[in-house]
Amino acid sequence: MSAKTLKGDDRLPIYQRLADTLMTEITNGQRRPGDRMPSENGLAEDYGISTGTARQAVAELVDRKVLERFHGKGTFVRRPSFDQSLFRFFRFRSTTGEAIIPESRILKRSIEPAPSYVATRLEIEEGAEAINMSRLRLVDNEPLLAEEIWLPVTLFREFFEMPAEDIGDLLYPIYDSVCNQLIAQAEEDLTVEMASPEISRLLRLKEPTPLIVLERLAKSYSGKPLEWRRSRGTAEQFRYKTHIR
Amino acid sequence: MSAKTLKGDDRLPIYQRLADTLMTEITNGQRRPGDRMPSENGLAEDYGISTGTARQAVAELVDRKVLERFHGKGTFVRRPSFDQSLFRFFRFRSTTGEAIIPESRILKRSIEPAPSYVATRLEIEEGAEAINMSRLRLVDNEPLLAEEIWLPVTLFREFFEMPAEDIGDLLYPIYDSVCNQLIAQAEEDLTVEMASPEISRLLRLKEPTPLIVLERLAKSYSGKPLEWRRSRGTAEQFRYKTHIR
DNA sequence: CAGTGGTCTAGACCACGGA
DNA sequence: CCGTGGTCTAGACCACTGT
Numbered sequence: 001m002s003a004k005t006l007k008g009d010d011r012l013p014i015y016q017r018l019a020d021t022l023m024t025e026i027t028n029g030q031r032r033p034g035d036r037m038p039s040e041n042g043l044a045e046d047y048g049i050s051t052g053t054a055r056q057a058v059a060e061l062v063d064r065k066v067l068e069r070f071h072g073k074g075t076f077v078r079r080p081s082f083d084q085s086l087f088r089f090f091r092f093r094s095t096t097g098e099a100i101i102p103e104s105r106i107l108k109r110s111i112e113p114a115p116s117y118v119a120t121r122l123e124i125e126e127g128a129e130a131i132n133m134s135r136l137r138l139v140d141n142e143p144l145l146a147e148e149i150w151l152p153v154t155l156f157r158e159f160f161e162m163p164a165e166d167i168g169d170l171l172y173p174i175y176d177s178v179c180n181q182l183i184a185q186a187e188e189d190l191t192v193e194m195a196s197p198e199i200s201r202l203l204r205l206k207e208p209t210p211l212i213v214l215e216r217l218a219k220s221y222s223g224k225p226l227e228w229r230r231s232r233g234t235a236e237q238f239r240y241k242t243h244i245r
Numbered sequence: 246m247s248a249k250t251l252k253g254d255d256r257l258p259i260y261q262r263l264a265d266t267l268m269t270e271i272t273n274g275q276r277r278p279g280d281r282m283p284s285e286n287g288l289a290e291d292y293g294i295s296t297g298t299a300r301q302a303v304a305e306l307v308d309r310k311v312l313e314r315f316h317g318k319g320t321f322v323r324r325p326s327f328d329q330s331l332f333r334f335f336r337f338r339s340t341t342g343e344a345i346i347p348e349s350r351i352l353k354r355s356i357e358p359a360p361s362y363v364a365t366r367l368e369i370e371e372g373a374e375a376i377n378m379s380r381l382r383l384v385d386n387e388p389l390l391a392e393e394i395w396l397p398v399t400l401f402r403e404f405f406e407m408p409a410e411d412i413g414d415l416l417y418p419i420y421d422s423v424c425n426q427l428i429a430q431a432e433e434d435l436t437v438e439m440a441s442p443e444i445s446r447l448l449r450l451k452e453p454t455p456l457i458v459l460e461r462l463a464k465s466y467s468g469k470p471l472e473w474r475r476s477r478g479t480a481e482q483f484r485y486k487t488h489i490r
Numbered sequence: 491c492a493g494t495g496g497t498c499t500a501g502a503c504c505a506c507g508g509a
Numbered sequence: 510c511c512g513t514g515g516t517c518t519a520g521a522c523c524a525c526t527g528t
Contacts, residue, residue, distance in 0.1 A: 013497060039513060050499045052297075055514085065490040071514050072506035085489055185490045192437055192455050192480035210437050210455035210480065235437035235455065240485075242433045244330055245310040258516060284494060295518045300495085316495050317525035 004046045014049055018057035026066060026077055027221040029182070033079040037067060040075070066221075080184055082172060082218075089190070089214060090237050092139050102137040102144060104169040109133045111153060111160065118150045121217050121228045129153045131160050136202060137231075144237070146202045149229040155181055172218075175226070184221040190214055192235060199232055210235040249291045259294055263302035271311060271322055272466040274427070278324040282312060285320070311466075325429055327417060327463070334435070334459060335482050337384050347382040347389060349414040354378045356398060356405065363395045366462050366473045374398045376405050381447060382476075389482070391447045394474040400426055417463075420471070429466040435459055437480060444477055455480040 006017040007024065025031045038046065043054040058075055061067040068078045083101055086092070092102065114122065114130040124130065131151040136143050149171075151159065158178050167174060175181045195209045211232045218227040251262040252269065270276045283291065288299040303320055306312040313323045328346055331337070337347065359367065359375035369375065376396040381388050394416075396404065403423050412419055420426045440454045456477045463472040 015497075041513085051501080053498055056497085058514095069514065070507085072508080072512085074507095074513055080490060082489070185488065188487045188489060190483075190485040190487075192457065192483055194455065208453075210439065212437065238435075238437055240435040242435075243430065244327070244433060245325060245430045260516075286494085296520080298517055301516085303495095314495065315526085317493080317527080319494060319526095 003048075006047060015053050015056035015060065018043065018047060018049070018054065019060040022057065022061060023066065023221070029180075031077050033077050033182070035077045037075040037077065082183065082186065083170060085186070085188065085216075086145075086214075086231075089212065089240055090144070090233055091239055092144065092237070100139060101169050102139050103141075104167075104171075105136045105138065106164055106167060107134040107136055109160065109164065114150060118228055122150060122152050122225050124152050131156055143203050145231045145233045146199055147229055147231045149227065151227050152225075155179060155226065171227075181226050182220060183218045183226060185223070186216050186218045188214060188216045190240075195232075195234075203232075203234065205234065212238040248293075251292060260298050260301035260305065263288065263292060263294070263299065264305040267302065267306060268311065268466075274425075276322050278322050278427070280322045282320040282322065327428065327431065328415060330431070330433065330461075331390075331459075331476075334457065334485055335389070335478055336484055337389065337482070345384065346414050347384050348386075349412075349416075350381045350383065351409055351412060352379040352381055354405065354409065359395060363473055367395060367397050367470050369397050376401055388448050390476045390478045391444050392474055392476045394472065396472050397470075400424060400471065416472075426471050427465060428463045428471060430468070431461050431463040433459060433461045435485075440477075440479075448477075448479065450479065457483040 006014065007021050008017045010017070012020075022031075022037070031037070037043075037058070040054045040058060041051055043049075043057070044051045047054070058067060058069070062069055062075075065078055067075050069075045086102070092100065110132055111129050112132045113127045114124060116126045118130060119126040119128065122130065131149075131153055133147075133149040133151075135147040135149060137145040137147060153160070156175070156179050159175065162174075162178060172183045175183060191213045193211055193213055195203070195205055195211050199205075199211065200209070212235050214231045214233075216227075216229050216231070217225055218229070219225050251259065252266050253262045255262070257265075267276075267282070276282070282288075282303070285299045285303060286296055288294075288302070289296040292299070303312060303314070307314055307320075310323055312320050314320045331347070337345065355377055356374050357377045358372045359369060361371045363375060364371040364373065367375065376394075376398055378392075378394040378396075380392040380394060382390040382392065398405070401420070401424050404420065407419075407423055417428045420428060436458045438456055438458055440448070440450055440456050444450075444456065445454070457480050459476045459478075461472075461474050461476070462470055463474070464470050
């Protein structure tokens with residue numbers, strides 16, 4: 001007999017219901033990034049299904065980049081790593097030429113009424129209070145990106161109250177450790193505009209310069225919007241490659 | 246016994262060798278876009294393997310977007326459709342608001358020595374002769390994109406010699422029918438620059454305007470470079486959305 | 491209806507990684 | 510060595526499509 005039962009509509013395929021079950025455990029935080037999953041044979045036995053079927057469920061989540069398989073080692077909850085995302089768009093060259101995380105300087109952190117373009121994306125009431133940050137990102141002391149960041153105050157109050165000195169170059173690990181909010185996916189939206197006087201000053205631009213504007217809505221596994229940010233960098237160092245079929 | 250044999254190193258997995266075999270048939274042109282593949286049971290029988298294994302081979306090619314499966318109908322060689330690619334980057338709005346193929350106007354078609362940036366990508370000798378076209382793409386008679394197109398003269402001589410009137414809005418179907426050259430994949434590369442006087446005139450721009458520059462190297466199934474083009478459009482109508490995990 | 495892909499079983503054996 | 514994922518068999522039955 002099967003020790004565990006599958007959630008969801010029993011007219012759905014078994015592998016789909018198992019995938020949903022595992023996904024829920026990850027969404028709940030019962031299984032966290034880096035955790036090892038039960039083996040495929042283990043899952044099959046636990047749920048009283050065939051190994052091939054358990055395998056199909058795992059394949060589904062591997063495909064959705066929620067899990068990672070390693071031959072001989074096991075299957076693990078994937079750690080999302082987002083700061084590569086910048087590298088997809090901008091070619092940062094440090095003097096050494098290494099792939100590096102840009103330094104972060106927080107210029108402002110305050111609570112303000114959310115403007116409508118933020119409120120919509122974060123799915124909060126227009127004019128409701130939200131945490132607003134302005135941040136500069138630098139490589140070798142050269143400013144590269146100016147960022148405007150918004151967080152729903154209800155979920156991130158502890159982040160707002162923590163000392164600025166304790167905030168490092170990466171925010172997402174802090175969101176997790178301080179507020180228990182895990183960023184698992186994001187939508188990004190890329191446009192071009194001319195630099196405003198304010199941005200020109202921040203990025204130390206002399207002449208009218210086209211900017212790449214990268215808007216990102218970062219979400220939890222379940223799709224709840226957690227952070228909205230807008231990053232602006234000079235288009236000169238912008239380059240994006242794709243392969244299409 | 247098995248009627249057909251699999252190509253390739255027999256230390257490779259069977260599904261991999263079957264996928265390679267099918268891929269070769271497609272690369273050769275023995276199976277063309279739109280063609281129906283043998284059924285999964287048929288493949289299994291033909292090669293004396295299990296249905297699950299045949300299915301795995303098909304899954305591989307579906308994943309690589311070479312095949313498409315339709316439940317109850319069969320599996321088909323996918324028709325690559327590239328002119329959607331523009332829609333990934335530019336939001337064209339016709340007056341009706343429909344998804345449309347922009348009209349094409351060929352401004353120039355000549356044979357010239359290939360500049361080095363073209364020769365490198367097309368893998369021909371620098372300074373070797375190549376077909377060069379200049380093309381304007383319009384929606385509702387508004388110029389939207391200026392394109393510079395290069396083709397290796399060895400493969401596309403018949404295209405060069407055909408009457409301009411017979412060339413429609415889409416080039417890839419012509420490449421196929423006239424020169425037997427099938428575009429199956431492409432690399433795209435996106436950057437930003439300010440409009441030159443020449444481009445400003447072509448696109449009827451009044452003021453200095455940032456442009457999106459989309460460079461595309463189009464290739465055959467086997468990866469042989471067939472066409473290089475550079476398209477420029479105003480950044481105003483540029484927008485690119487992604488989802489990342 | 492027949493033929494297609496989609497799901498599932500109940501295993502076997504192989505290849506890899508770590509103790 | 511054991512436990513993991515990777516490949517493979519030889520089917521059965523279901524769900525969808527077109528005639």
